[in-house]
Amino acid sequence: MPVIFHEGAKEFHLFNQTLSYVLNVLPNGQLGQLYYGKRIRDRASFSYLMETSCRPISSWPMKELPNFSLEFTRQEYPSFGTTDFRQPAFEINQPNGSHISNFVYVSHSITAGKPDWAHMPHSYVESPEEAQTLEIVLADAVTGVELTLSYTVFEQISAIARSAKFTNKGTDPLRLERAMSLCVDFPDDDFEWMQFSGAWARERAPKVRKLEMGVTAIESMRGHSSSHENPFVILKRPNTTEASGDAYGFHFVYSGNFLAQAEVDTFNVTRFTMGINPRQFSWKLTPGESFQTPEVLMTFSPDGLNGLSQNIHTLLRTRVARGPWRDQPRPVLLNNWEATGMEFTEESILNIARKGAEVGVELFVLDDGWFGHRTEFSGLGDWYVDKSKLPNGVKGLADKVNALGLKFGIWIEPEMVNEDSDLYRAHPEYVLATPQRSMSLGRSQLVLDFSNPEVVDCIYHQLVESFEGANISYIKWDMNRSITECYSRHWPADQQGEVYHRYILGVYSLYEKLLAKYPHLLFESCSSGGCRFDAGMLYYAPQAWCSDDTDAMQRLRIQYGSSYGYPISSWGAHVSECPNQQVGRSTPIETRANVAFFGAFGYEMDLNELTDEEIEVVKRQVQFMKEHRQLIQFGTFYRLMNPYTNDKGAWMVVAPDQSEAIVGLYQQMNQVNTGFLQVHLQGLNPDWDYEIDGKLVRGGDELMSFGLMPQDASAHPLAMLFDPDGSIDLMGDYDSKLYHLKAIHHGS
Numbered sequence: 001m002p003v004i005f006h007e008g009a010k011e012f013h014l015f016n017q018t019l020s021y022v023l024n025v026l027p028n029g030q031l032g033q034l035y036y037g038k039r040i041r042d043r044a045s046f047s048y049l050m051e052t053s054c055r056p057i058s059s060w061p062m063k064e065l066p067n068f069s070l071e072f073t074r075q076e077y078p079s080f081g082t083t084d085f086r087q088p089a090f091e092i093n094q095p096n097g098s099h100i101s102n103f104v105y106v107s108h109s110i111t112a113g114k115p116d117w118a119h120m121p122h123s124y125v126e127s128p129e130e131a132q133t134l135e136i137v138l139a140d141a142v143t144g145v146e147l148t149l150s151y152t153v154f155e156q157i158s159a160i161a162r163s164a165k166f167t168n169k170g171t172d173p174l175r176l177e178r179a180m181s182l183c184v185d186f187p188d189d190d191f192e193w194m195q196f197s198g199a200w201a202r203e204r205a206p207k208v209r210k211l212e213m214g215v216t217a218i219e220s221m222r223g224h225s226s227s228h229e230n231p232f233v234i235l236k237r238p239n240t241t242e243a244s245g246d247a248y249g250f251h252f253v254y255s256g257n258f259l260a261q262a263e264v265d266t267f268n269v270t271r272f273t274m275g276i277n278p279r280q281f282s283w284k285l286t287p288g289e290s291f292q293t294p295e296v297l298m299t300f301s302p303d304g305l306n307g308l309s310q311n312i313h314t315l316l317r318t319r320v321a322r323g324p325w326r327d328q329p330r331p332v333l334l335n336n337w338e339a340t341g342m343e344f345t346e347e348s349i350l351n352i353a354r355k356g357a358e359v360g361v362e363l364f365v366l367d368d369g370w371f372g373h374r375t376e377f378s379g380l381g382d383w384y385v386d387k388s389k390l391p392n393g394v395k396g397l398a399d400k401v402n403a404l405g406l407k408f409g410i411w412i413e414p415e416m417v418n419e420d421s422d423l424y425r426a427h428p429e430y431v432l433a434t435p436q437r438s439m440s441l442g443r444s445q446l447v448l449d450f451s452n453p454e455v456v457d458c459i460y461h462q463l464v465e466s467f468e469g470a471n472i473s474y475i476k477w478d479m480n481r482s483i484t485e486c487y488s489r490h491w492p493a494d495q496q497g498e499v500y501h502r503y504i505l506g507v508y509s510l511y512e513k514l515l516a517k518y519p520h521l522l523f524e525s526c527s528s529g530g531c532r533f534d535a536g537m538l539y540y541a542p543q544a545w546c547s548d549d550t551d552a553m554q555r556l557r558i559q560y561g562s563s564y565g566y567p568i569s570s571w572g573a574h575v576s577e578c579p580n581q582q583v584g585r586s587t588p589i590e591t592r593a594n595v596a597f598f599g600a601f602g603y604e605m606d607l608n609e610l611t612d613e614e615i616e617v618v619k620r621q622v623q624f625m626k627e628h629r630q631l632i633q634f635g636t637f638y639r640l641m642n643p644y645t646n647d648k649g650a651w652m653v654v655a656p657d658q659s660e661a662i663v664g665l666y667q668q669m670n671q672v673n674t675g676f677l678q679v680h681l682q683g684l685n686p687d688w689d690y691e692i693d694g695k696l697v698r699g700g701d702e703l704m705s706f707g708l709m710p711q712d713a714s715a716h717p718l719a720m721l722f723d724p725d726g727s728i729d730l731m732g733d734y735d736s737k738l739y740h741l742k743a744i745h746h747g748s
């Protein structure tokens, strides 16, 4: 029973094997919070965890209880203005101009499983036994608004899914000015805040700082979740490491504007809130209407950051991502973008695809440039085939690619339009643009008004027509600029505060329509690489293009950072040409693959330009990935050595039964005469021996406690000259090595 209600104490205890979450009905009828953390035994009451001392200069909302103030009460879904001065979870603007509300407990229900929502991404269960859902109904007597807080506690995954729903049961129209998806009030502030930030081509770098009194926040106001800040935050204890200690994860299952913040107050309470960014958000709630916030997934691990990430990987991979590709090893693909840009013909494309077929690639993806009169400045919005490039249409090319034994995939950027396009000329009102203001361009394009269902329908029908008859297995859905001058001509003035959210709902609706029409499709989401890389997108597209930066050394970091919050199967990782197009660096082709294997693997180049020797290497790489992708994409992943803080980086995956593992070790800038290197492996069975690359035999216990000892040439600058038997593992800058471990004495 993961949800228990103690009638006498009016307390709810939500728990599974790993976590406990306790909340209660406060003396004023509102909801308070008592505990969130490692699983604790149930009690009839935890009310003693609530602070009730009378604090100087606090105000109190109930005359008869001067020692009860919301200022120092940990709360479930707090409001501003009645003795609590901290960041609120919500705000309702009422016809008389007041923002004050008082939501008191009315009722609750506990049901098996988890309810479904049609219009927004969310976590789900496959059978009702997997989870229980608690819904608590509260009401504000003055406005007549009903607030439903929902909590789904997963039994086997250390996670609680939360959201809030406002229903206007009163008679006046109201404005919801803030509606966060959750609030957690931790009783202390001994936390480090971890965020995953960067920019285009250097996404999701972990940044850690100690919380201090005041507000620590990340956000996006770009209309997409952004590469600048990722909607995923970890709060960890200062002594938490990869291998031990408490860590709390928060994922916003949403792809638009967001805010995540922790406010430490004067009494050391840490209030964490996450949800739609309240800036520019204002939702008109007319009588009878409801507003449902997107979901936040709270995850907890007492076993360090690797423990937290592994739990998150399972949650996002199996209970957020959906569809036939969810559990399937991903096809090895070849994409033409870095090879051709938009300049290609059917024949030049087939030439690239043919070489792909020769090396064993399984899916060919035609990138940007196949539609309209596409140039850098034109064509977006016109999803009819450019017959000068593809004389036989998408179907013609798809058939020929299929005839090579390859599946066929295609690129789209459905949310965008160029001014130089037939669509814009016919429908200038289809773009997001503020009347009488200039329209800012990004990548020479404008953003279509996806808050208008007519625009979404128009794009859907164009795409379906172009794809008619073509055997398409995969779509790369791109989104290459942020929203500016956000204004929809489809919505009246008093609903402009809804446009950012309605836009992203429009994006989700197009995904739903396309998935309904082509249920077998593998979607890869993309936004100039990883600028919309979030749990919301994963619901539709089980993988995302991780970053436009395909340099192996940069990718080592980006993938390492991404692994904190996202599963290995959720990002595309490709071997590209050298010198690398983004950073100009040349790295060995082996290293490029050794990094890209840890992802949805592929190539992003014209393989015809490789030497015969390199082609043989590529053939072996493709074969290796086919043999090991089940383990790599679905095994248990451990970060071993952080490339942001070391010259080297390392990670590994272990099979669920511990019988096999693959370790990746990577050299960034080489050094000379360094200390001995030990890579402490994790997740092995300490009682078993493991054969490493069919050569050495070592104990699982040793490999974890002493570590793997690579032969590192950096111990001596000339070591590589004295390596007749090839036993040196790392030879210099950008070198890398994979170790394949197989258990022997299995089960003995």
Ligand code: GLA
Pocket (backbone or CB within 6 Å): 337, 367, 368, 411, 478, 480, 526, 527, 528, 529, 545, 548
């Ligand atoms: C974005 C993507 C690239 C490529 C180009 C095409 O930058 O991230 O992978 O698809 O668009 O224009």
